[in-house]
Amino acid sequence: MRSALSEAALNGSGLPVVVLAAAVLAAEQVSFVLVGSGALWLRGEQVTVGDVDVVIEPGEANLRRLRDALSALAIRSGEVPAVHRLRDLSVTSVVTSYGRVDCLLERGRLDWDQLRRGAGYVAVADAAVLVASASDAWALRRQFKKSE
Amino acid sequence: MTMGQRSGVGLVELAILDALDARRAWPGRRAVPCLKVLAALEDELGLARGYAYQVLIDLALPWKIHIPLIEGQGNFGGRGNDPPASPYYTEARLSPAGQIALAAERGQIAPVPIGLINGNTHRQGTRPPFRPAAVIDAYRQVLARPRIRARQITDLVGPPDFITGCTVTGDLAALAAGQRTELGLHSRVTVTDAAHLRARVAKAAVPGHTPPSYTRDASRRVIIVDKLPPYANPDETIVSIADRAHEHAWHTRHPELAALTGLPIADIRDLTARGDYWFACLPANGTSPEVLRDQLMKVYGVSIYVSVGLPRPLPTMIRTWTRTYQHEDLPASITALENALASRRQKSLTTYE
Numbered sequence: 066m067r068s069a070l071s072e073a074a075l076n077g078s079g080l081p082v083v084v085l086a087a088a089v090l091a092a093e094q095v096s097f098v099l100v101g102s103g104a105l106w107l108r109g110e111q112v113t114v115g116d117v118d119v120v121i122e123p124g125e126a127n128l129r130r131l132r133d134a135l136s137a138l139a140i141r142s143g144e145v146p147a148v149h150r151l152r153d154l155s156v157t158s159v160v161t162s163y164g165r166v167d168c169l170l171e172r173g174r175l176d177w178d179q180l181r182r183g184a185g186y187v188a189v190a191d192a193a194v195l196v197a198s199a200s201d202a203w204a205l206r207r208q209f210k211k212s213e
Numbered sequence: 214m215t216m217g218q219r220s221g222v223g224l225v226e227l228a229i230l231d232a233l234d235a236r237r238a239w240p241g242r243r244a245v246p247c248l249k250v251l252a253a254l255e256d257e258l259g260l261a262r263g264y265a266y267q268v269l270i271d272l273a274l275p276w277k278i279h280i281p282l283i284e285g286q287g288n289f290g291g292r293g294n295d296p297p298a299s300p301y302y303t304e305a306r307l308s309p310a311g312q313i314a315l316a317a318e319r320g321q322i323a324p325v326p327i328g329l330i331n332g333n334t335h336r337q338g339t340r341p342p343f344r345p346a347a348v349i350d351a352y353r354q355v356l357a358r359p360r361i362r363a364r365q366i367t368d369l370v371g372p373p374d375f376i377t378g379c380t381v382t383g384d385l386a387a388l389a390a391g392q393r394t395e396l397g398l399h400s401r402v403t404v405t406d407a408a409h410l411r412a413r414v415a416k417a418a419v420p421g422h423t424p425p426s427y428t429r430d431a432s433r434r435v436i437i438v439d440k441l442p443p444y445a446n447p448d449e450t451i452v453s454i455a456d457r458a459h460e461h462a463w464h465t466r467h468p469e470l471a472a473l474t475g476l477p478i479a480d481i482r483d484l485t486a487r488g489d490y491w492f493a494c495l496p497a498n499g500t501s502p503e504v505l506r507d508q509l510m511k512v513y514g515v516s517i518y519v520s521v522g523l524p525r526p527l528p529t530m531i532r533t534w535t536r537t538y539q540h541e542d543l544p545a546s547i548t549a550l551e552n553a554l555a556s557r558r559q560k561s562l563t564t565y566e
Binding site for chain 2: 082083085088089092093094113115137140141160161162163164189190191192
């Protein structure tokens with residue numbers, strides 16, 4: 066059973082509110098794989114979802130869609146990097162009305178094909194969100210969070 | 214963050230207090246330019262440019278910490294998109310509590326529990342703040358009755374207390390037991406009628422500040438959002454809410470998601486005045502204000518979540534502290550801290566009179 070606290074952060078639909086940011090990105094037709102605690106939660110793991118981590122598919126058209134989507138989502142839209150910067154950046158983070166979204170751009174450039182192979186679609190409301198497999202999500206988490 | 218053992222204040226914070234003290238920037242005396250203090254500190258401690266100024270600013274902001282250790286002069290910034298002025302144009306001096314923290318660290322007086330009261334979540338740490346009077350009372354009780362039960366100490370301290378008056382939810386028992394947990398900090402979101410909104414605007418008496426026109430219908434139901442969490446930016450929160458009220462191109466393709474994420478708001482008005490951050494939302498026609506209130510509670514900024522944890526169980530922290538320093542005059546230092554807080558309260562009352 067999920068903790069009482071996690072329940073407090075849930076949307077009426079039973080989803081952690083911040084996961085809706087990933088659904089909105091998917092609705093904006095950005096190609097990404099959801100990783101991190103959001104992916105683990107959607108895979109049924111008992112974790113607290115503090116933010117959303119998405120691995121972005123490399124490619125000019127997708128970066129343009131990402132830029133547009135982040136500009137609409139971000140509270141400080143002026144802080145969304147331009148497309149030419151997204152091509153080189155490792156990570157870009159924005160604060161949205163759902164919570165914080167971390168876009169892992171370099172991870173996408175390095176591991177997109179592998180992550181995509183293990184991922185599967187999960188419906189968040191009526192948006193299909195591509196979610197990394199639990200093993201991939203845990204592996205990434207362990208790689209970047211040494212404490213776990 | 215490493216802390217001074219006798220006050221619980223961070224080491225960079227102590228270095229700032231020390232630098233102010235060295236320049237005789239004491240309570241009631243002339244404040245010194247922040248730039249001078251920072252230049253010395255950054256070279257001495259090898260801190261990144263700008264970091265010490267952020268710490269200094271935080272030490273002075275009464276809406277971030279219960280016990281400001283510095284009194285600032287000039288523009289130290291607001292809670293919204295109002296950054297502090299450059300350190301060229303601001304000045305600082307020790308507050309009475311800041312002077313007590315230094316005295317405790319230097320062994321001139323017995324230790325004081327400032328660190329436990331202020332916490333460090335305001336600097337992205339994990340220790341939440343607690344109500345000063347409650348913490349002081351708990352220490353006094355433990356000093357008077359060393360065998361007091363752990364549960365009673367936890368009850369005396371009470372839940373974490375964030376200075377803006379936001380509501381705190383979470384597993385408080387886990388926090389008191391020294392476990393890592395997450396706290397929800399929630400604004401107060403109240404359904405009321407337009408007459409109440411009108412009266413509040415009138416009471417604030419800010420020139421040019423008029424109630425929204427829809428308040429002519431006194432019985433119209435509105436939602437007031439106030440007592441925002443201290444780490445939420447009110448200006449960004451209102452943008453968040455307004456943004457969720459907009460139509461987006463994808464809404465037609467994903468009506469279910471649109472219904473889940475959209476906020477049926479006809480009007481949102483920022484009515485912040487004299488440091489009282491609040492805004493009013495008018496539900497769209499046909500929307501239940503209670504339903505909208507529940508939706509608003511899920512907007513980032515109206516509610517935020519912070520990861521917290523104490524290094525040890527709360528009763529153990531207090532007991533160990535009193536035991537470690539039992540040969541010093543703890544009651545006197547606690548009373549000195551209490552007096553410093555009272556003088557600050559008195560001063561703020563005088564300022565607003």
